[in-house]
Amino acid sequence: MARFTVIGAGLSGPLMACYLAKAGHDVELWEKRPDPRVDSADAGRSINLALSMRGIRALEDVGAGEAVMATVTPMRGRMMHAIDGSTTYQAYGTEAEHVINSVSRLGLNMTLLDLAEKKYGVTVHFDRTCEDVDLETGALTMRNNATGALETVATEHAIACDGVNSAVRRRMQSMPRFDYDQVVLDHGYKELCIPAGADGTHQLRPDCLHIWPRGNFMMIALGNLDGSFTCTLFWPFDGPHSFSAMNDDKDVEAFFKKMFPDAVPLMPDLVKDYRENPTSVLMTIRCKPWHVGDRFALVGDAAHAVVPFYGQGMNCSFEDCRILAEMLEKHGDDIGAAFEAYGKARKPDADALRDLALDNFIEMRDLVASRWFLFKKALGKLAHKLMPKTFIPLYSLVTFSHVPYAEAKARSERQVRNTTVGVWAFVIALVGGLLLWAARR
Ligand SMILES: Cc1cc2nc3c(=O)[nH]c(=O)nc-3n(C[C@H](O)[C@H](O)[C@H](O)COP(=O)(O)OP(=O)(O)OC[C@H]3O[C@@H](n4cnc5c(N)ncnc54)[C@H](O)[C@@H]3O)c2cc1C
Structure with missing residues (x-):
């Protein structure tokens, strides 16, 4: 030894x-x-x-x-918070046991x-x-x-x-x-907090990872056992909408009220947390x-x-x-x-x-808010239901399997290619069949 x-x-x-x-x-x-x-x-x-x-x-x-x-704290899916306060839920996996876990x-x-x-x-x-x-x-x-x-x-x-x-x-x-x-990203991050409610319970659904996707930036929140949520704001360092553009507490309050209106009432120490918590680099x-x-x-x-x-x-x-x-x-x-x-x-x-x-990052901060993205995710799950061994969504391969990451990535690219070819072949056959049928009548 x-x-x-x-x-x-x-x-x-x-x-x-x-x-x-x-x-x-x-x-x-x-x-x-x-x-x-x-x-x-x-x-x-x-x-x-x-x-x-x-x-x-x-x-x-x-x-x-x-x-x-x-x-x-197990999390079964993502909860997307739109700017008007409406929410959309999307399960992470294809099976009931597909959960990720928030851990301190x-x-x-x-x-x-x-x-x-x-x-x-x-x-x-x-x-x-x-x-x-x-x-x-x-x-x-x-x-x-x-x-x-x-x-x-x-x-x-x-x-x-x-x-x-x-x-x-x-x-x-x-x-x-x-x-x-x-590579150092143009975005940094800052941790903030949604404390437990007055009765010690979570103020948002604890079994979800909450995302406020806003295009070029986002905030996320993961639940803790004590009823609180740890929030992370991912935001550019520079530019008109950025960490460096915040001059005082009023700017911070105004920005959050505008961009995360449903979260602000749940964050009583927002301004203090923003001021005191460090802004960290991503690389x-x-x-x-x-x-x-x-x-x-x-x-x-x-x-x-x-x-x-x-x-x-x-x-x-x-x-x-x-x-x-x-x-x-x-x-x-x-x-x-x-x-x-x-x-x-x-x-x-x-x-x-x-x-x-x-x-x-692009998926979380931007795409998850689009209907087309949600439709494609639903298609992926349908493809998995129809061909459970052949089509496994990329997220499941990465998060709910031990398939090496490189293999998961290559396999997902193959699956997308094959499914696209399959869908086109089906559409062409369908249109061809219809044309043939119309010609015969
Ligand atoms: C904002 C954020 C969110 C994240 N979320 C997730 C997530 O949800 N899931 C996930 O899987 N990963 C997540 N990660 C990544 C995860 O934090 C890291 O991959 C993980 O901590 C790596 O573990 P490590 O032991 O290599 O390094 P660390 O956990 O960073 O440990 C390094 C240790 O070495 C010590 N050390 C450093 N230099 C020296 C020295 N010279 N001498 C002696 N000791 C030293 C440090 O004090 C530290 O204790 C996240 C990262 C960030 C930044």
């Missing part, structure tokens, strides 16, 4: 540590923030994520499934940390920032955030789960053949390779940050952990071969997810 060091104890880090310890490896986990179970700056804020099948499978593998699923980021993080420490005996070091890494020797330069002192931590095999601004990936960028691209990151020999491997956002519009970044990161654990098992002592096989297997899927997530 080997000695592994995991850098970053966000979402994928503790899960990866559990997988490794479960396989009998010796694991240490290092995290720059303080222990959220003791001291959490976010404890008062409920930021939530959509957890679906791929993520749940990984959680179940390490024995966290039941504990996490006891805390989720903080709660999930704490459950995984508890599991890593208590069940698997992982040693976790908090308040330690990885400042740099030596790709050849595996040595990490760690800053003790309490004292400011730098220390060197020797590693045999290190897994970077240190997120979108990964220190390990930053160092890998100096490798001569390292391929890297980063995608692609890179290659995802490993350095048997020294380092990148997992999760460190390898492939995607925009959040398919609700798959965490699910994909959790799937990374599962695949890497499988490769380590398959390749035994040859850790370098396992790292390489993992990167080769996952890179096409991460690239496909990046494209799908970007496309879904």
Whole structure:
């Protein structure tokens, strides 16, 4: 058995540590923030994520499934809120069990940390920032955030789960053949809140992901167990209608009243939340390779940050952990071969997810409001009913299956092509038949 060091104890880090310890490896986990179970700056804020099948499978593998699923708010479909306050519901899946689950980021993080420490005996070091890494020797330069002192931590095999601004990936960028691209969106996001009603219940239907699609921008809301909703406004940074165009509280109030009139009465702290909550950046990151020999491997956002519009970044990161654990098992002592096989297997899927997530932004903020889009979605569901094995809607392939993302994307493109050809063939045959029938009369 080997000695592994995991850098970053966000979402994928503790899960990866559990997988490794479960396989009998010796694991240490290092995290720059303080222990959220003791001291959490976010404890008062409920930021939530959509957890679906791929993520749940990984959680179940390490024995966290039941504990996490006891805390989720299931969502069966989208509820679109038009500007006149009218709503349209659209189920996510084709089967009754097709639900996605709103889960608290903080709660999930704490459950995984508890599991890593208590069940698997992982040693976790908090308040330690990885400042740099030596790709050849595996040595990490760690800053003790309490004292400011730098220390060197020797590693045999290190897994970077240190997120979108990964220190390990930053160092890998100096490798001569390292391929890297980063795209920062013109849109940013801000989290807001719809608190629970006076009786502690949800003020909107909790079993839906609520969307206020407004063409070039949108707001969404996911329910929490305590009766509140976490809302996220996705909006351009610049331009006449943008974050930068808001000069004061009055502008904010006027904008929300105009664009989200049915949400405003449910948001008593809107202006304060808007003023106090940060405006954050959205970006995608692609890179290659995802490993350095048997020294380092990148997992999760460190390898492939995607925009959040398919609700798959965490699910994909959790799937990374599962695949890497499988490769380590398959390749035994040859850790370098396992790292390489993992990167080769996952890179096409991460690239496909990046494209799908970007496309879904346009779908969510704009297309979901159109009748043509809803009609096409209904057609897709009908096609699935008629040919359940041959036609599976893309959303179901991505969210309710374990089909690799790249295969899901290619399969959906094929299905759309074949269905279009089929519909045209049917129309031509029908028109031809009618003409023949008319000519014979
Ligand atoms: C607005 C938004 C909404 C999202 N919604 C969803 C959703 O609904 N569903 C979904 O599946 N995904 C969603 N995602 C994506 C999801 O948040 C990420 O994909 C996921 O958090 C990636 O996990 P990770 O462990 O790779 O990174 P993180 O969760 O970011 O964890 C990285 C950890 O590393 C630590 N760290 C960073 N640098 C260092 C360092 N130098 N030294 C030590 N520690 C370090 C950080 O403190 C952090 O704890 C969303 C993302 C955003 C921005």
